[in-house]
Amino acid sequence: xxxxxxxxxxxxxxxxxxxxxxxxxxxxxxxxxxxxxxxxxxxxxxxxxxxxxxxxxxxxxxxxxxxxxxxxxxxxxxxxxxxxxxxxxxxxxxxxxxxxxxxxxxxxxxxxxxxxxxxxxxxxxxxxxxxxxxxxxxxxxxxxxxxxxxxxxxxxxxxxxxxxxxxxxxxxxxxxxxxxxxxxxxxxxxxxxxxxxxxxxxxxxxxxxxxx
Numbered sequence: 778x779x780x781x782x783x784x785x786x787x788x789x790x791x792x793x794x795x796x797x798x799x800x801x802x803x804x805x806x807x808x809x810x811x812x813x814x815x816x817x818x819x820x821x822x823x824x825x826x827x828x829x830x831x832x833x834x835x836x837x838x839x840x841x842x843x844x845x846x847x848x849x850x851x852x853x854x855x856x857x858x859x860x861x862x863x864x865x866x867x868x869x870x871x872x873x874x875x876x877x878x879x880x881x882x883x884x885x886x887x888x889x890x891x892x893x894x895x896x897x898x899x900x901x902x903x904x905x906x907x908x909x910x911x912x913x914x915x916x917x918x919x920x921x922x923x924x925x926x927x928x929x930x931x932x933x934x935x936x937x938x939x940x941x942x943x944x945x946x947x948x949x950x951x952x953x954x955x956x957x958x959x960x961x962x963x964x965x966x967x968x969x970x971x972x973x974x975x976x977x978x979x980x981x982x983x984x985x986x987x988x989x
Contacts, residue, residue, distance in 0.1 A: 779914040780928040780979065782823070783942075783966040785935045786831075786839040787812040792962070796869055798934075799862035799896075802834050809839070812963040816932075817842035819965075819985045825849060826927030829913055831857040831934060839963065840932035847930070856909035859934035860902045863895025889940075889950035899950055903940040906933070910941065914970050935960040942966070945976035957981070 787809030791798050805813070820828070820843035828849045830840035837853060844851035865873055873881040873893070883891035889899045913929060939957040943950050945968060960966065960982055967979040 778972075779970045781910055781914065781968045781970060782825075782928065782930045783938050783968065784816060784839070784930060784932045785938060785960050785962050785964065786833075786835040786932055787816075788962045789835055791867070794869055796867055797862045797865045797893075798835075799859050799866045800833070801866050805835055805838055809835070809962065813839040813842055815985050816963045817846040820844075820930060821846040823847065823930070824928050825930050827852065827913070827929040828932075829854060829857065829929065830932040831855070831859070831937075833858050833934070836932045836934065840930070843930055843932070854909045854913070856905040857931065857933045857937070860892075860899065860936050860940075861895075861897040863893050863897070865893035865896060885954075887951040888954055899936075899940055899953075902937055903944040903950055906937045906941040907944050910945075910968075911970070911974075938966065942968070942978065942981075945970075946978055 788806045789798060789803040789809060790806055791803050792806065816839065825847040828840055828844035828847055829852050830836040832853045832855045840851055864877065868876070877894055880891070880894050884893055892899055910931065913931065938960060939953040940950055942957060943953050948956060963985060965983045965985065966981050969977045969979055
């Protein structure tokens, strides 16, 4: 049994206008750095056995202080990165509706069946993200020095996390925007992975400090 605390990185410079960052390497704002420090304070007493992050800098920077306070080496995995939003990278929803209205409307109706033009297939993204989570859990469980009932922090990205949640708890991927309409920066979402691939959602989008 392994508990994974999934956290969206801190606020970025595109956050205020809600621009789609995807694989673009966008910097944290001063508030984003403050959120990372708050996450590190939580991590110090959270009983973490490992800290992982996406390879995108906004996730690495957010996770670095948390790993230090938890006494863990930070490890990264490119499979934890955000979706590539193709032609939607750097745009707001309104700008997409102006540039490719039909494609944006199809995306809003079913984002899993109709990714943004040139964007990554959401099913493939869910598969690689979930595979990374399972490998992370098995790596700790199979390590003689690890704790098979460990609790690990994974710092990643909003859409990838929501798609992975759908995949793990058996919800259609096309429902991720409706069922999980928001994921705040550095809020806590916790999953319990059990042998046989079963998963339970313990908490979702909880403010730091709400649950230890």
